[in-house]
Amino acid sequence: MHQYIIKRILMMIPTLFGAAVLVFFLMRAIPGDVCELRLAGTGATFDPDALRICQQELGLNEPIFLQFFSWIGGFFVGDFGTSMWTNQPIVSEISLRFQVSMQIALMATLVSIVISIPMGIISAVKRNTWVDYCVRGFSIAGIAMPSFWLGILIILGLLVGSQALYGEPWMPPINYVPIWVDPAENLAMLIWPALATGYRYSAVATRMTRSAMLEVLREDYVRTARAKGLVESVIVNRHALKNALLPVVTVIGIEFAFLMGGLVVTEQVFNLNGLGKLFVESVSNHDYTMTQALVMLVALIFVLTNFVVDLFYAWLDPRIRYS
Amino acid sequence: MDEKRLIEVEDLRIHFPLEDRTVKAVDGVSWHIDRGETLAVVGESGSGKSVTAMGLMRLTDNAGGRIPSGRINFRKPDGKVIDIVKQTPEQMRSIRGNDISMIFQEPMTSLNPVFTVGFQIAEAIMLHQGKSEDEALKQALEMLKLVRIPEPEKQLQQYPHQLSGGMRQRVMIAMALSCRPSLLIADEPTTALDVTIQAQILDLIKMLQNEIGMSVMFITHDMGVVAEVADRVVVMLRGKKVEEGPAEQIFKSPQHPYTRALLDAVPRLGSMRGHKLPMKFANVDVKRAEGEEIKEGAGETEVELEIKDTVRRDAPPLLSVKGLTTRFDIRAGVFGRTTGRIHAVENISFDLQPGETLAMVGESGCGKSTTGRSIIRLVEPTRGSVVFEGKEVVGLSASEMRPLRRDMQMIFQDPFASLNPRMTAGAAIAEPMVVHGLARGKEAEDRVIELLRRVGLDEEHASRYPHEFSGGQRQRLCIARALGLNPKLIIADEAVSALDVSIQAQVINLMMELQEELGLAYLFISHDMAVVERIAHRVAVMYLGEIVEIGPRQAVFEDPQHPYTRKLMAAVPIADPTKRKTELRLMTDEIPSPLKPAGYEPPARHYREVSPGHFVQEITATAVAAE
Amino acid sequence: AETPKKGGVLKFVVPAEPPSFDGHRETTFALVHPIAPFYSLLVKQNPQNSMDPTDIICDLCTEMPKPTDGGKTYTFKLRKGVTFEDGAPLTAADVKATYDKIIFPPADISSARKAYFVMVESVETPDDETVVFKLKYPSSAFIPALAMPFNFIYDDAKLAQDMHWYEKNILGSGPFQKAERQAGAFIKGTANPNYYEKGKPYLDGFEAIFAKKESLRVQAIRGDRAAIEFRGFPPQSRDDLVKALGKDITVQESDWNCVLLITPNHRKKPFDDVRVRRALTLAVDRWGGSQYLSKIAIVKTVGGIVFPGHPLAANKEELQQLAGYWPDLAKSRAEAKRLLKEAGIPEGFKFVLNNRAVDQPYKIVGTWLIDQWKQIGLAVEQQVQPTGPFYDTLRKKQDFDVSIDFNCQSVVNPLLDVSKFISEDTSGSQYGGYTNREVDELFNAMNQTDDQAAQREKMRRMEKIVLDEEALGFITMWWYRIIPHRSYVKGWNVSPSHYLNQQLADVWLDQ
Amino acid sequence: MAISELPTSVETAAPRRRTAWQQFKRVARRQPLGVAGGAIVILMILMAIFADVIAPYDPTAMNYSAFTAPPGTEFWLGTDQMGRDVFSRIVHGARTAVFVGFVASIVGAGIGLVLGVGSAYFGGKIDLVFQRVMDIFMSFPLIIMALAMVAIFGTGVDKVIVAITIPFIPRCARVVRSTALSVREMPYVDAARSIGYSHTRIILRHMVPNVMAPFLIMITAFVGQAILLEASLSYLGLGVQEPTPAWGLMLQGGAELYAESAPWVAIFPGLAITLAVFGFNLFGDAVRDMLDPKLRSQ
Ligand SMILES: Nc1ncnc2c1ncn2[C@@H]1O[C@H](COP(=O)(O)OP(=O)(O)OP(=O)(O)O)[C@@H](O)[C@H]1O
Ligand SMILES: Nc1ncnc2c1ncn2[C@@H]1O[C@H](COP(=O)(O)OP(=O)(O)OP(=O)(O)O)[C@@H](O)[C@H]1O
Ligand SMILES: [Mg+2]
Ligand SMILES: [Mg+2]
16 A cells, blocks of 8 residues: 555656646747836836846746756755745745635535535436436536626625615625634635535536446445345445445545636635636736746645545545555 | 245236336246245346346336236245235335345445445344344354355455455355345356356355255256256246246256257257267257247257368368467556566467367466467467467567468457447458458458358348347357458357357357368367367366366366366256256365466476377476465 | 824725835836835825826925026935834935936846936935936926836935845835735735824825726725725726715726827838828727717827826817817718728728737727727727737737737826837837837927927927828827725825825825 | 346337437437537527527627617617627627537547547557646646637637647546547457557547547537636636627626626626536536436436
């Protein structure tokens, strides 16, 4: 087992390296650079020297491979560099955003699990009845609604609704407060995006639960369980579910990894200061170092999540655990 | 209901309403089982055996089945007779696993992979006897001891995947019997197992039946097994019962033509005694036999057909295998080091003459398929030489190999899977010819039709897709495809194992006819001793990747030398209830694993020639120690 | 007027986060809004009379100087007793160090506004309280350049230590101090108890919250998560806020010193043909567009190359003489079609309008322009790029057909602002790729005199060449700044630039 | 072996020929949601094809006298902030959506199909490398990839399609590969190899047709995703550009600003997207249910 773990960890290296190469050259393929943007971006007249100096300062005119290796080299000594846009150390720039994204990802995943697993089971057990149709319709509607649209409707609904009810328009806070500082304020802000995203992502997990359950319920060992005389609920919740959970866990894991960097639109709609927003900003600012660091972070989260999912898989499935 | 009767099925119908039609899987069947009795239900695939069995436990409810009419009277242990058809789901649950329990065909998939064996046995005990988990586990341990599982304490903690097929089936039996049911339904419990394991399981069931005193409903399609276990037999055909009677009577004087055809198609081990050449099956035209309108006795020309001798012994060998060895590396660890090797094929040598059939027999995993695949280079042999028509095959490049492939063709076990489901039969047969440039366009079409006729199919079949054929027809298609290239050698890997006996007999007959006509040579791979006896000129017995005995069929079957060959033959059930083995051998041994540590080299083997062409591996002290 | 109340924290939303904290280096308003309150300037736009672009008053100086030496020497006296946040006294040396950094930066320091100070020869400090600017020639562009809100006065000791120090640190002498930043979220400041204007600031502090989405910023004001946004909202948001909150919302509006331009690519056929360029401008209905677009976008005022509120700007009569500003639209369009025909441009001619991926007002104006050009038989497609690639196209690739461009300045300083239209080699921000020496001469002549009448005359001539005769590039419409804010925000007056008047010393909350 | 795969000897009569209508009713009974989804999909495709006929107005024509006119008899779904007819824009937007959706998903899934099958067939080192490369693309946030693509190639329908297609490739390749791995183990592939067919022939004739089920499932799923992604990109201002009528674009700027005062500007395009994606997903699910033999039988 521990060999398996080591192997899995080693396998992450090429993926991360590949992601590094990809983002590095992808970013540099985008026309323009951070200095041009900083100076020309506001439409004001500016001094051409300033542009040259800025590029020099950031090392943008060095040979590209040198830039690449000095960046990669930094990783090995724990130096993640400074943001080209703000000049601040990347670690300090990211840490808060990471916290926000982590919390929202955890909350959304929780919401998604709470919604999807029971619904998926019901839908599979009551296959092709109106209950099934409702569940599927509800969950697919979740994927179908554009997240920004849903977000707009939620905020507007809250504003208009609260004004109609209490005479004062209310909206969620737009400033993040850590949960240990002020839990009420923190939740007031994050609950809405968590619900919206959780609902959205539950759709995928619901469908996966449903089809995994359908498949498992057809397995011979379920027939065996029936032949033992077990009650249907025990068959479903014990014999079938534990097997059906395997693919569901994968889906939820991938979802979680995705939430950590992919909530671009939702974060904007709710003004969440998370990784997704930072991502978009750093791409549009041509902040190479920041985008690179973010991609590496998200890729790392992705491979780590996959790794955890695999471990969890092994924990659930003795066939893997004992091989 | 008669006091002796445990269960009585009356005019039972089980239907599956689909949206456009209704499948009448069981269509008015009546029979009964007495206490302590074993009833065998036989019939071909799809005849409704499993559905009947599931119906007895009302498991068909969950599969969308309806019971429109009929009664299933069952005597509960307290003597009360109930009609199972009328029970509520709750009442049914208390009967399932308690009064009636069931074991299934697939030991591999019938156990839940994520729970320990112990828990799965204990679960039923807790449920029906209201015991605590500890007590239940204790009883589960007793059950494991009862089914003679080695090291039962350890097995209790194991997960199903850690057990072999035979062990799993024992666990299933332990589970089924844990509440001492009065009726055990065994739905093809041994079909997926090797003969030696099958023998063990059959014996185990018989023994437990005696110990517990239960009745058994035994479903099988294997007449040999029927003869071995059954007191009475019910023969089913298309959802109906066509015949019922005591086992001896059914075997001695079958009444219904279908039963007769069925029995005729069953290859019986030992029936070839005295015959030198292979023989075709008689009376295998099941189509005719099925027609109930056929008058008694009509069309039954008893022509035991010994085919003419096709072997060209004087010619140079078509195929000559020397020291063929194929091993699979098992990689493990961080850097994928080879930690072990599966010695799938180990130092095999034999010759095959044109027109000859060499059969390779042995139990699952002994390396039969790998031998065939190595010869045709679907896997790369580790070493050894394969000379085909005087040409060394090993080491040829893909393009050098291509012309040779025309002359050696392969037919696979699973006719369902060996045809591309997205290609019509015609296209599938024509493709090899087109690719090898033998025929094109109209010519190819004509050739396809000719080949279809050749294997007993029609021209109109050319435009059909594989799923529109029955299993036997599909296997014929595979043969036609192989024949298209005019091969000299056909490697048939379990080519008939998946087929019903009657179909199997037809296909075997076809193969023999083709051999007579075209002088084909066959490398016939099979695990079924009885089939092999019928078709082979020579036989090679494989064990753990090695040939332990090889020789003319008659010599090997009538005078087996190697202990393994003998054990194999002894395990084959004989389709004759009068020859039923009386003593129960409760063997629990399993085949040792072909997995060896990296770098392991097996000791050199020596062969002894017992009679002309009949070689047996010497059992040396070192060889035994090495196992 | 009401008496200001003390106390309270002003929360306002800012559309973007400042890159660094160094005003001398950055050019964005996103720096001004959260950072300006921490600093003092030498001179500034009068916050009480914010609508007059020429009303520039002292901040750190004691009196606006009259230039001497034929307009070539400006001598500023400084306030006494002003200290930086860390207690160090603010002296003339600090002012000199600041302006030296801006005007004569060392080779490795980038100063964004160096070009505004071409007229300055040297900065001198005869004593601790006096700063003298020596110019090469008299120029009325000097004082406006000096008043630019980015020219934060830094501590010379810190600069001597590290010229980059102010990029990552905030240390000023302004009304607020104790800057606190949460990356990507907000910047907070607390009132400076030692601020040199006694009694100010009125606020206890401020909190600048970054929020990229416009709708969210509007909603934040509605839900009272913020009181104001200083850049400007579209008209619809103003209406919605007023409708929802009534008296609780106060709206301030102003012409805006920003303008959207159309730049045809002179390097590319057929835009090298003056007839084609004139046709393009003649097709645009500016007077009508002003009415329609002002309902949906932050543009409104029709103007020439000079900010409409400035004395140097053309009046309506003068404007109507220019191509594209004629009162008779039909005639204008007929002429456009005629010109196209003459130039051999077929009906349905296709070209691409390069635009910036910003909604207000770029894309709306772009879409409107396409509709305008459709009226004279041109089929225009829009290509929209994020800011980076957009400027890359203008500056490096230079392969566009016609592009939107814009000019947005802080202090209204038309003499310098029109450098956007001078020849490619001298302008630095003219992307059309043309050279016109007559324009260059007019520009230089204007800048090197302080005679207003002469300036105005030269400006008219330049305008005529640029917009009409040669149709070098065009003005679409000037922006219009709409600031709807919570009524409890007092003491803040809208100005023609979202860069100006952001020290917040006079702002108070009526709560 | 699943019971359903066995030929049933019980039914002797040849299956009845059914009329198209009967067939439809049959499918409708089994897959009511799928039929609903199919109806939406067909409606959309029809809308896309006949946009010019259906739309009452030119979708790009501005009407300066009717900014944000409410829905009514003149403008069925009202007008937007530039006085353009919302209904006409939605109808024409269907064209953009369908075009982007289909091209991106077919091309993306198509490339993924070939790569996935090839990788599974050759196995070994090739497969290993391929998997790592796919990992890299998968670990790369999809929207960021699209963002960078648009930043590099610029905006416009064709660029958006490229931006959307690229992330689809690894996703499809993965799914196809796992199916192809099991197909590779099928005896008919062995048979093909033993007969001596070339790699290309085996991949294209024998493997590709047999991984059609996941492929089709992926395609239908992708169409919905592509529509959504296009809308998201347009919403971020990086997708299709004005004045091209596109749903996501209609929701950008205008929608949020007018969400309250002129809700029709925001509601209808949002509904159009939701409905379209909903339809494609329902349809995709139905396709999956019908193609997946494991789910087909009860
Ligand atoms: N759930 C079901 N729905 C529809 N038809 C079914 C179902 N279960 C079984 N059948 C049909 O009922 C018939 C009898 O099947 P059954 O499984 O009893 O055959 P069998 O005799 O056990 O065959 P085998 O030897 O292959 O196990 C077959 O035609 C089968 O297709
Ligand atoms: N590709 C492979 N990689 C690793 N091990 C293999 C491979 N193919 C076969 N083996 C192993 O080699 C041994 C021989 O397998 P083979 O398929 O030849 O047996 P067989 O006699 O045909 O058995 P069966 O009757 O079950 O088909 C088995 O232990 C099997 O697990
Ligand atoms: Mg069966
Ligand atoms: Mg085999």
